[in-house]
Amino acid sequence: MFAINDNLHEETLSTSYFYRGRIITVRQDRVRLPGGREAFREVVEHPGAVAVLAIDSNKKVIFVKQHRQPTGKVMLEIPAGKLEANEEPLECAKRELLEETGMQAEKWSSMFSFYPSPGFCDELIYLFKAEGLSRGVPNTEDDEENIELFADTLEKMGKLIRDGKIRDGKTIIAVQYGLLEMQTIKI
Numbered sequence: 001m002f003a004i005n006d007n008l009h010e011e012t013l014s015t016s017y018f019y020r021g022r023i024i025t026v027r028q029d030r031v032r033l034p035g036g037r038e039a040f041r042e043v044v045e046h047p048g049a050v051a052v053l054a055i056d057s058n059k060k061v062i063f064v065k066q067h068r069q070p071t072g073k074v075m076l077e078i079p080a081g082k083l084e085a086n087e088e089p090l091e092c093a094k095r096e097l098l099e100e101t102g103m104q105a106e107k108w109s110s111m112f113s114f115y116p117s118p119g120f121c122d123e124l125i126y127l128f129k130a131e132g133l134s135r136g137v138p139n140t141e142d143d144e145e146n147i148e149l150f151a152d153t154l155e156k157m158g159k160l161i162r163d164g165k166i167r168d169g170k171t172i173i174a175v176q177y178g179l180l181e182m183q184t185i186k187i
Contacts, residue, residue, distance in 0.1 A: 007034055010041070023047075023082060046123035050093040051080040053111070053174040054103065054130040060151040061178070062133070063171070064100050067146065076150060076160070077168045078175075080125075089113075089126035098136045100147055106132025111177065116169050125170055127177075154178045 010031040019026040025045040033039055054062040061078070068075045081096035083089065090108060097103055111127040157175045160166045166175070 009034065010039075013038065042120060044121040044123075046082075046121055047085070048083040048089075048124045048126070049080055050083065050089050050096055050126045050128060051078050051170040051174060052093050052097050052128050052130050053078055053178055054097055054101065054105065054133060055178075056133045056151060058151075060153055061157060061175070062101050062103065063150040063152070063157070065148040065150055071167075075168050076166050077171045080170060090128065093126070093128040093130070097130055100145070101149055102135060102137075103130075103133045104136035105130030106134070111174075114173065127170070127174055129178075154182065 010033055012029050012031055014030045015027050017025065017027045023046070027043050027045065029041045029043055031039055031041055056062060063076050064079055065074055065076055067073070079097050079100040081092065081099070083092050087095075090110070093108070094104070097105060107130070109129045109131075111129055113124055113126045115122070115124055117123065154175055157166065158179050161172050161175060166172060
């Protein structure tokens, strides 16, 4: 069985904050390493996020296309968004699916959570599966998001990943896990 080695723990000695924004906070921690030496760690604090693998009645996954300023590219992603203060992940997932796609789901299941970049960021993403989709009444308050919808099968999305057309980490994880789940069910 896999066990975490507590001997690898780094003790935080002090923290300095450099930036506090609407979405992230940036800090530097001075830490004591297991061998006694000291080092610095730069950390991006993030409130966490959700991502939704939304599957319609035709077994197609709903994706959003949107421009992402950090990459300078239009990205193909599953619906996702940041957790608000004190918001439960499932409620956030429902809100984000409705805001980004105008859809609601009859059936929700929690898949798992993961840290996309634990080397410098504490963001934890909660991945959900949404099935039994229907049109809802979208919240159109967020006029900063320009989104187009796209739907296709997991198999075709897997090919887009292999061809380098999908490069978003949370989307790759969700599609690959969905494909793995399909194979497991067939066995």
